[in-house]
Amino acid sequence: MKLIIVANPEAGAVRAAEIVIQQIKAKPASVLGLPTGGTPVGLYAQLAKAVKTKQVDLSHVKTFNLDEYYGLPKEDAQSYYTFMNVNLYAPCGLRPDQTHIPSGTAPDAEAEVCAYDAAISKAGGLDLQVLGIGGNGHIGFNEPGTDPKSRTHVVTLTQNTREANARFFTSIGEVPTHAMTMGIQTILDAKAILMLVFGSNKADILFDALKGPVSIENPASFLQNHPDVIVIADQAAGARL
Numbered sequence: 001m002k003l004i005i006v007a008n009p010e011a012g013a014v015r016a017a018e019i020v021i022q023q024i025k026a027k028p029a030s031v032l033g034l035p036t037g038g039t040p041v042g043l044y045a046q047l048a049k050a051v052k053t054k055q056v057d058l059s060h061v062k063t064f065n066l067d068e069y070y071g072l073p074k075e076d077a078q079s080y081y082t083f084m085n086v087n088l089y090a091p092c093g094l095r096p097d098q099t100h101i102p103s104g105t106a107p108d109a110e111a112e113v114c115a116y117d118a119a120i121s122k123a124g125g126l127d128l129q130v131l132g133i134g135g136n137g138h139i140g141f142n143e144p145g146t147d148p149k150s151r152t153h154v155v156t157l158t159q160n161t162r163e164a165n166a167r168f169f170t171s172i173g174e175v176p177t178h179a180m181t182m183g184i185q186t187i188l189d190a191k192a193i194l195m196l197v198f199g200s201n202k203a204d205i206l207f208d209a210l211k212g213p214v215s216i217e218n219p220a221s222f223l224q225n226h227p228d229v230i231v232i233a234d235q236a237a238g239a240r241l
């Protein structure tokens, strides 16, 4: 595992974009796994800038998002589809056939999650999975206690996670109770992983994930078992490392 400490989230976004761009230059048809949340917003802005200035061509890339709320239509302002469309797809000109997110309104959720894993395999597997980390160590929506062998599945969100995500909704009552997420094994099957961690509120969980035991109590700790992981942390998040 390689740890890169940067001064602040802005510097982290620049460094992360360099790594993603390097991946795409090495393999223009790269398959990228992508997160939503506050953490990757700067990275997506850097990628949009690189597309506009023709530093990178994303027209052959395929993307698979980690997760989507279950029950929200893609047009909902809080859906992860909308988040991705606003922050990455539209600014980078990605076509609908390039991007994938589980459908939160699929009538048969089990069929949807199975089809999602099958689509990732059909695309050749994830070349680079970008991750954030939850305050409880979750990656994707794999909460503590999730089976490390899990593949894309439907999850019940913990109260912690619903509270953390309530900032994007008008009230906690509106935060969905369920989501669809790539499993821990789906994530670990990626050829390379880039995790971004910013802010002092992530310092303890990041320390536990990287230096603590590999345990289902901290899903991000399973990254210790992966052969190609880069972690970019700002000084606040990396304070204990």
Ligand code: F6R
Pocket (backbone or CB within 6 Å): 034, 035, 036, 037, 038, 039, 040, 066, 067, 131, 132, 133, 134, 135, 138, 139, 140, 141
């Ligand atoms: C989002 C996701 C989550 C977030 C995590 C951190 O698609 O999979 O695991 O990466 O909750 O969220 P932020 O970046 O908002 O702190």
